[in-house]
Amino acid sequence: MGASVAVSVLLASGQAMAAAPVPDADSQAARTAAVVEAATGTSDIAPAPAPGTTVPQQSTANVKAGTATGHAVSITLPSARNVTGATAGKNTTVYPGAAQATDLAVQPTTDGGIRALAVLKDATAPREQRYDIGLPDGAHLVELDNGAVAAIAENGTFLGGFDTPWAKDANGRPVPTSYRLEGNTLVQTVQIDNSTVFPVVADPKWWDKTKEIASGMVGDTWNSMKCGGALGAAFIPGSSAYKVIKNAGGVKKVLATLASVDTKKGALSALGSGGSTLFGIKSIKTACFDNLK
Template identity: 40%
Template structure:
């Protein structure tokens, strides 16, 4: 027969039961938290991967994939080798011969894991901006950014590192031509573009301040986000207009041979156009210099014209 507990024994027994229940409850909370952590960690990683995958899809819909070069291929293309960064705060570099250029993305952190082989996606400095990098089959590269929503900053800046003595000129279409220290064309950034989610063009332009290139995108009320924009480096001729200032115009006026050297590095048939038009370019530069104006040269026809204002200083 079970004898009833005395009050002291009952109090002691109840105390033990309470402590046991509290220990079990504590263990359950810890176990639940651990399980939640284990559950959330892969979910967070999956969310990041899904976000990067969606970003790569949006970008490749805007750029296409026909001229993308897999980063698994190490051999140079068109004599140029491109290295894409592992982190967003590291530069994209391209080397051709003895010339190396690099462009740093407006991004931070490591490459997001679900980026495709051809499009490397990084988190931008702005929470509403995604940055990306692509190598292209012409030996150049793209440095892209995506404005994910209407809160994204309209201006994104890139640091452009060029060889010593190189200078930049802007074309009439808004692209940037890079000249080496000896005056030959190295390459440049093609005319800027931006597209919204419906494939519509969005107004955009470059400004240059020292080694910083800033691309400004100007969406309107009808713009569908996300918007993708693309500074693209190429080693070839940038179509448009090359502008020379007063000092450079005087130099062109005084030395027709220099004009031939200036365009000799251009790919065929543009090199021949430049050389054939050297005397005419020098003549127009001489007239412009006499008129206290400057010379501009249309590419790819290499026809020269006088102009004033703007870069003519």
């Protein structure tokens, strides 16, 4: 993406029309990129998006990302204006002023994922950011116990997911934040108070294990999210897994139990009589047991 930025001016008629480059547009993008990269760090920013992942030129276009099954998902940024992006910093694409008192940004990451970021510039910025998620036919989103959100295919296969949300203020202090789902719309809420120092950066991050880092940490996190997604999708009143997971203490407790063992035999033993029930559910077996010896 070029260094110069073409901006669109919204006329009173509601029609968008290309205008001459704004002289300070690049510096504004650079300032926002610096704020974003101070919050995210730069060690995991990829020099280019992974295959199947795209960063849009316009803020109203969709971010595209891959899934573990080779399908695609789309993420619609919470943009109120059609703004042309500018790439600055280590590789952060910024959409200045894309919403009220809010800049948006996108970063590809070295683990094959992608971050969509909202930069709340002052107290007039919206407290909620809404991301419409386009999924393969029949797929749906599931909230997990740790605040993350998993995408589950119609057949129960784990596609990928959004990491536990975070937000930071200008001093690097955590700002309380959480997700909720409205169908396939991911809504991130940021709780601002009188002690919050603006700007605030908030981050939904999608990843699908397209690429792993050598340390294996991505693989461990991936396995946990994948298993949590399968358990969460099965944790429906009336299902065969519901009573087992509930009696075991919930999805988070079952995940902790499985993380404490390294063999299928050990997992079945640790889960007691309910282990065979979970093992017999194909999506849970694949996501939670097949990586064990």
